[in-house]
Amino acid sequence: MKWFRDIGPGVLIAAAFIGPGTVTLCTIAGASFGYSLIWAIILSTFSTIVLQEMSLRIGLVTRMNLAEVIRTSIKSVLLNRFIILLIISSILIGNAAYEAGNITGASLGISAIINNQSVNYFPILIGLIAFIILYQGNYKILERSLISLVLLMSISFFITAIMTKPDITNMLNGIFKPKVNSDNLLIILGLIGTTVVPYNIFLHSSLVSEKWNSIHKLRVARLESFISILLGGLISLSIIITAASVTNQNITGVIDLAKGLEPLYGKFAIYFLGIGLFASGITSSITAPLAAAYVAKSCFGWNDSLKSKRFRMVWIFILIIGVSASMVNINPIEIIKFAQFSNSLLLPIIAIILLWLINNKNIISSEYNYRYQNVLGIFIVIISLILGVKGLISLL
Numbered sequence: 001m002k003w004f005r006d007i008g009p010g011v012l013i014a015a016a017f018i019g020p021g022t023v024t025l026c027t028i029a030g031a032s033f034g035y036s037l038i039w040a041i042i043l044s045t046f047s048t049i050v051l052q053e054m055s056l057r058i059g060l061v062t063r064m065n066l067a068e069v070i071r072t073s074i075k076s077v078l079l080n081r082f083i084i085l086l087i088i089s090s091i092l093i094g095n096a097a098y099e100a101g102n103i104t105g106a107s108l109g110i111s112a113i114i115n116n117q118s119v120n121y122f123p124i125l126i127g128l129i130a131f132i133i134l135y136q137g138n139y140k141i142l143e144r145s146l147i148s149l150v151l152l153m154s155i156s157f158f159i160t161a162i163m164t165k166p167d168i169t170n171m172l173n174g175i176f177k178p179k180v181n182s183d184n185l186l187i188i189l190g191l192i193g194t195t196v197v198p199y200n201i202f203l204h205s206s207l208v209s210e211k212w213n214s215i216h217k218l219r220v221a222r223l224e225s226f227i228s229i230l231l232g233g234l235i236s237l238s239i240i241i242t243a244a245s246v247t248n249q250n251i252t253g254v255i256d257l258a259k260g261l262e263p264l265y266g267k268f269a270i271y272f273l274g275i276g277l278f279a280s281g282i283t284s285s286i287t288a289p290l291a292a293a294y295v296a297k298s299c300f301g302w303n304d305s306l307k308s309k310r311f312r313m314v315w316i317f318i319l320i321i322g323v324s325a326s327m328v329n330i331n332p333i334e335i336i337k338f339a340q341f342s343n344s345l346l347l348p349i350i351a352i353i354l355l356w357l358i359n360n361k362n363i364i365s366s367e368y369n370y371r372y373q374n375v376l377g378i379f380i381v382i383i384s385l386i387l388g389v390k391g392l393i394s395l396l
Contacts, residue, residue: 009056009204009207009208009211009221009224009225010052010221010224010225010226010227010228010229011224011228012203012207013052013200013203013204013207013225013228013229014228014229014231014232015151015232015283016197016200016203016284016287017048017194017195017196017197017200017232018151018154018232018235018236018280019101019102019105019194019280019281019283019284020101020102020104020105020106020108020109020277020280020281020284020336021098021101021102021105021190021193021194021336021339021340022194022195022235022236022239022280023105023239023273023276023277023280024105024336024337025187025190025191025194025336025337025340026041026191026194026236026239026240026243027239027240027242027243027246028187028190028243028337029041029187029191029240029243030239030240030241030242030243030244030245030246031243031244031246032184032187033184033187034170034174034244035166035167035170035171035173035174035240035241035244036173036174036179036184037174037179037184037187037188037191037240038171038174038175038237038240038241039174039175039176039177039178040178040187040188040191040192041191041195041233041236041237041240042175042233042237043192043383044191044192044194044195044196044233044236045195045229045230045232045233045236047192047195047196047347047380047384048195048196048200048229048232048233049225049226049229049230050373050376050377050380051196051201051350051351051354051377051380052200052201052204052225052229053222053225053226053373054354054355054357054358054373054377055201055202055204055205055354056204056205056207056208056221056222056225057218057222057358057364057368058205058354058357058358058363058364059204059205059206059207059208059209060208060209060212060215060217060218060221061215061218061363061364061365061368062209062363062364063209063213064205064209065202065205065206065209065294065298066201066202066205066298066353066354066357067084067087067202067295067298067299068298069205069357069363070083070084070087070299070353070357071084071298071299071301073357073360073362073363083353084299084300086349087295087299087353088295088296088299090198090346090349090350091198091199091202091291091292091295091296092292092296092314092317092318093342093346094198094199094342094343094346095198095199095288095289095291095292095318096317096318096321096322096325097325097338097339097342097343098197098199098284098288098339098340098342098343099284099285099288099289099318099319099321099322099325100321100322100325100326100335100339101335101336101338101339101340102280102281102282102284102285102288102322103123103126103127103130103281103285103322103323103326104123104281104326104335104336104339105277105278105280105281105284105336106122106126106277106278106280106281106282106285107122107123107126107281107326108274108277108281109273109274109275109276109277109278109279109281110122110125110126110274110278111274112258112270112271112273112274112277113271113274113275113278115270121327123322123323123326123327124323124327126281126282126285126323126326127285127319127320127322127323129282129285130282130285130286130289130319131316131319133286134286134289134290134312134315134319135312152276154235154238156265156272157235157238157239157242158234158235158238160238160242160263161237161238161239161241161242163263164241164242164244164245164263166241166244166245171241180387180390182394185387185390185391185394186337186341186391186394187337188387189340189341189344189345189387189388189391190337190340190341190344191236191340192340192343192344192347192384192387193339193340193341193342193343193344193345193347194340194343195232195233195236196343196344196347197343198343198346198347198350199288199291199292199295200291201350201354202291202294202295202298203291203294204225206294206298208221215368218368242263245263258270258272258273258274285319285322288318288322289314289315289316289318289319289322290315292314292315292318293311293312293314293315293318296310296311296314297310297311297314341391344384344387344388344391345388345391345392347380347384347388348381348384348385348388351377351380351381351384352381354377355374355377355378355381358373358374358377359374
């Protein structure tokens with residue numbers, strides 16, 4: 001029971017990245033490329049574990065979130081403002097793209113439930129729901145109930161993955177023989193972007209600094225984070241394995257996505273997926289703008305309450321961008337894919353900032369600086385830079 005009370009930050013981080021983007025990208029990866037992209041989701045999960053651990057370590061050691069640490073530790077005014085501007089730009093742009101994917105995913109969920117493939121006006125409804133909840137600030141109960149629905153859908157994918165009786169040899173090839181080409185590159189970057197979520201890295205440091213007031217909780221925090229994110233990665237892996245059994249490789253709509261759940265739910269799969277997409281979409285539509293506002297509040301050193309005009313203006317801006325992008329006459333699946341791709345391009349920036357902070361002896365003493373994790377962090381930066389540059393070249 002004592003360990004159960006320590007559960008919190010890691011579970012919330014894992015639940016945050018199991019959203020519409022994860023369901024959509026993992027389904028497309030499995031249906032279009034079989035088991036060949038399993039290595040990408042394993043790399044993404046591994047990167048998330050490493051970077052989120054760095055974030056929580058900074059939060060627990062300093063008792064501040066990342067944005068506060070950056071703002072107070074950089075003495076050069078010019079460099080301080082440059083880094084803060086870079087973070088604000090990255091988080092706002094990334095969250096705006098991510099919000100478009102969240103709202104689009106929730107809209108797809110509604111369209112599946114009511115059997116109406118037009119999603120033109122659903123983003124406005126989703127945006128209004130998110131606005132009302134954010135404006136009142138009383139979203140905890142709704143968030144917990146919706147996360148429960150998402151977890152139920154995730155467990156279903158895990159069971160279904162076992163039912164599909166995957167080919168172990170092909171799975172091992174997908175793990176140990178990475179394939180990167182022009183056909184799968186954007187999906188690979190999408191898988192990275194939907195798992196290693198930039199705002200989660202900032203959010204994690206805030207959560208642990210608020211939950212625990214002792215550095216002696218570092219071991220517990222690391223273990224809780226590791227287990228939670230690992231389980232989230234297993235869910236993503238299950239979705240890929242499940243989708244690999246889908247015969248239709250051309251994923252153009254929510255009906256194609258639902259085929260992955262048909263072995264378990266039959267004709268009701270479309271409704272179950274619809275509820276899951278709506279739940280994950282509306283939950284993320286609330287948390288993404290809120291996280292962006294928290295980052296802005298920390299970066300600028302605002303002491304305002306969560307109901308202040310400045311705080312509200314940030315999340316309203318993110319919400320408006322998300323709704324507007326979702327209403328563009330583009331295939332919703334393509335919007336979700338692009339949103340996750342955009343997130344992946346921010347990974348090297350955030351990872352470099354994390355590495356710099358964790359190796360600054362004025363912030364983290366050598367006692368809490370681990371060489372092997374620095375090596376892993378550098379590896380993540382190099383891989384993400386190579387894939388990001390390739391992705392940009394491919395896109396252009």
